[in-house]
Amino acid sequence: MATKPLAVRLLEQRKIAHEVFAFDPAIRDAGEVAAVTGHSPAEVYKTLVVEHDPPKGKPLLVMAPSDTEVDLKVLAAAVGAKKLRMASHRDAEQATGLQVGGISALALLDRRFPAYIDARAVALTHLLVSAGQRGFDVRLSLADLLALTGAQLVPLG
Numbered sequence: 001m002a003t004k005p006l007a008v009r010l011l012e013q014r015k016i017a018h019e020v021f022a023f024d025p026a027i028r029d030a031g032e033v034a035a036v037t038g039h040s041p042a043e044v045y046k047t048l049v050v051e052h053d054p055p056k057g058k059p060l061l062v063m064a065p066s067d068t069e070v071d072l073k074v075l076a077a078a079v080g081a082k083k084l085r086m087a088s089h090r091d092a093e094q095a096t097g098l099q100v101g102g103i104s105a106l107a108l109l110d111r112r113f114p115a116y117i118d119a120r121a122v123a124l125t126h127l128l129v130s131a132g133q134r135g136f137d138v139r140l141s142l143a144d145l146l147a148l149t150g151a152q153l154v155p156l157g
Contacts, residue, residue, distance in 0.1 A: 005131035007106035007138055016148070018140040021128065025135030028101030030066030033137055037128065041067035044128045044137070045117070047103045049092035050075065053085040059095050060084070061105045061149075063117040063129060064156050071157040078154040079116065099134055105149040107132025115151035122153065 011018045021037045030046035044066040051059045064070050076084045089100045096103050105115045121142055128137045
């Protein structure tokens with residue numbers, strides 16, 4: 001890999017066990033990532049950018065299994081927000097500085113976005129998340145992901 005994605009460099013610097021999966025960067029759907037990496041959709045997590053409605057403060061980074069639709073009312077109740085909405089692709093990219101399909105809570109640690117992860121993740125020991133660049137995911141332990149990102153477990157549906 002010519003340039004290592006930010007999340008991979010971070011994991012290497014901190015000596016955190018991980019596995020890198022490279023795939024066609026044209027793939028932006030986490031369900032397709034699951035298929036090409038040979039993992040179940042429940043193990044491949046997409047990172048969604050969710051805004052308060054109307055927008056205020058930093059958006060939320062929400063990690064959800066690739067086969068899950070996020071219920072924004074359930075999420076809003078879990079995080080104590082009145083109303084939430086999905087950020088547009090343009091707004092998500094502008095807020096994070098990363099391209100849709102490569103948005104990663106691991107790659108944005110220094111930006112201190114509030115991070116949340118589907119509570120069903122506790123059933124997993126390891127999962128795949130974006131490495132901060134289209135075409136790359138990393139597999140790491142749930143414990144390491146939570147420790148690094150400070151993500152809170154919340155119901156998403």
